[in-house]
Amino acid sequence: MSNLKNKNLNLPIAIISIVIPVVVAVLFVLPKPDIETGFDVRVMPFFHALLNSATAVLLLASLYFIKNGHATAHKWANLTAVVLSVCFLLSYVTYHFLTESTKFGDINHDQVVDAMEIAAAGNIRYLYFFFLLTHIVLAVIIVPLVLFTLLRAFQADNARHRKIARITWPIWFYVAVTGVIVYIMIQPYYG
Secondary structure: OHHHOOOOOHHHHHHHHHHHHHHHHHHOOHHHHHHOOOOOOOHHHHHHHHHHHHHHHHHHHHHHHHHHOOOHHHHHHHHHHHHHHHHHHHHHHHHHHHHHOOOOOOOOOOOOOOOOHHHHHHHHHHHHHHHHHHHHHHHHHHHHHHHHHHHHOOOHHHHHHHHHHHHHHHHHHHHHHHHHHHHHHHHHHHO
């Protein structure tokens, strides 16, 4: 990818990094269409958790590979993690385009979490909302970090690649793992 060597891709990366969270945010306020998908969309959150799990495993493998001098395996683990993350994003956007958000603690699935349901969920709600909030904030931050980290790798700018990867890797890993944790915690409330 030597044609990327001298390209300044800051603007496209900035645009992508802004458009993705805006599109996701808009999906939460748009009315949901009455579309027959041909499959049960309720399986999609489980699929998202699988994608996040696989991404976390690939990131661990990537770290192992680079620490042990296997640069090619490191590259392919990361590229596969990016592909899975893109699949996750497309599926996540589709799911939230088609369905209402599940509310943590909504035992009767009426889209309202009343005082009884809050009491039933107990203090675990605080842990759930901590994971959810940090997951969302860091998921927004990780997009440009991953893109700049990849760009530096494709530009063979190893010093800058390593420097940004030290920031990108733990955040990306945290986002992948907390995606699974959030799914496990909210899964009992899916309708």
